[in-house]
Amino acid sequence: MEKISYSIDRLGEEITNELKRLNNQKPPKAVMLVGGGSLTPNLPKVVAENLGLPENRVAIRGIDAIQNIKLHDTDYFGPELVTPIGIAIAAKQSPVQYMTTYVNEQPIRLFEVKSLTVGDSLLAAGLQFNKMYGKPGLGLVLTVNQQAITVPGYHGEPPEFTKNGQPCSLDDPITNEDRITVVKGKDGLPAKVTIQDFMDSVPSFTVFVDKKKVFLDTFIEKNGKQAKPSDGLFDGDRLTLSNEFTVEHVLRSNRLEHWLQKMKPFYITLEGKEIFFPPLTGKLLVNGKMVRPSHKLQPNDKITFEEAEIPSWGKIAIRKQLSLEKQNSSLFSRGTPFII
Structure with a gap:
């Protein structure tokens, strides 16, 4: 008794706490203990003390407390008989049948308390559905225009269920001796x-x-x-x-590099000095406005080229007020020497 007194006190405390919870935190007027556990030494006394009741208000009752039963060939009516007799009475009043199914060849027994389905059988077998689905495939992490983008892999496939060799769903009804097979879903493919x-x-x-x-x-x-x-x-x-895209990109991809050549500044070298002639340079136009080759294009832009005036030495001399009678002066036009 000394060795088990702590366990008895704890058991009595748990019983009385549950009684109070069910009775709105108030102790009942009396307590009847039944079942084999009620024979635990000193348990009625511990329960009475925890509830603040006199000891005679907590009693052990045997099967004599059960009405409408007849016992043959026995003189013992102890409380441990209450449990098996109660089970027998409940089974007679509300019979419970069971069936046997096989999940991946493992026998599973189910009580027929309702219309049973394939899902009930799988739950009774302890299968974890979240582990039966295929894992998603590996994703990709890319950088598109300096922005990180995640591309997920393909979803895993759901598990496959068959009943007696035929495809089925979790809601399909089952009968005794049905054989159910579960195949894990295939894993998803990597992102592509x-x-x-x-x-x-x-x-x-x-x-x-x-x-x-x-x-x-x-x-x-x-x-x-x-x-x-x-x-x-x-x-x-x-x-x-x-x-x-720039104008230069479009011209080069369309074999119009000669437009770019004609845009180079026109100049001559006179006595070692470069003299530029802007009016004699070709003009690159976008929508009628002069632009540089690096100009960025917009949809439906119209690119045209305006040819430069064909130069003559007379016109050059007039523009720069040069004397054509001057001797021994070297004149170069884009690398071509002339003597005036």
Whole structure:
């Protein structure tokens, strides 16, 4: 008794705390203890003390407290018989049937308290549904125009269920001896993207070069190198997409470099001194306004070129008030020497 007194006190405390909880935190007028556990030494006394009741208000009752039963060939009516007899009475009044199913060849017994389904059988087998789905595939982390973008992998597949060899769902009813098979879903595939998937965010456009329609593709650069729309992307790749085109880019891609050559300043070298003639230089126009080759284009811009005036030595002399009778003076026009 000395060894178990602590456990008895704790058991009595738990019982009385539960009684008070069920009785609005008030002790009942009396307590009846039944079942084998009621035979624990000193338990009625401990319960009475915790509830503040006289000891005679806490009693142990045997099966004599159960009405409408007949016992044959026994003179013992102890409290430990209350539990099995109570189970027998409940089974007679509300019979409970059970069935056996097999989940991945493991037998599972289920009480038929309701219409049972495949899901009930799987829960009884202890399967964790969150672990039956395939894992998502690995994603990609990319940098597109200096902005970090995460591309998720493909979703994992759900598990597959069969009942007696036929596909089924979790809500399908089951019967005795049904055989249920669960196959874990396949894992998702890693993310797979190409440059083309990102090009919608940078629309292309058209311009007109000397009344000719020119389509400008998006400028693509992957990891510092020029790339194609069909190229695949991998984790950590850095992608640059741009639709900022200059006049020079368009002229060179359309084999009009000679326009750029004609835009160079026209000058002559007279006695070692360079003399420039701006009116004799070609003019590059966008929408009728003179621009530099580095000018950035907008959709539907119209690029034209205005040829320079064809120079003659007479016109040059008049513009700079030169005397053509002067001798031994070297004259150079873009590297070509002349003697005036």
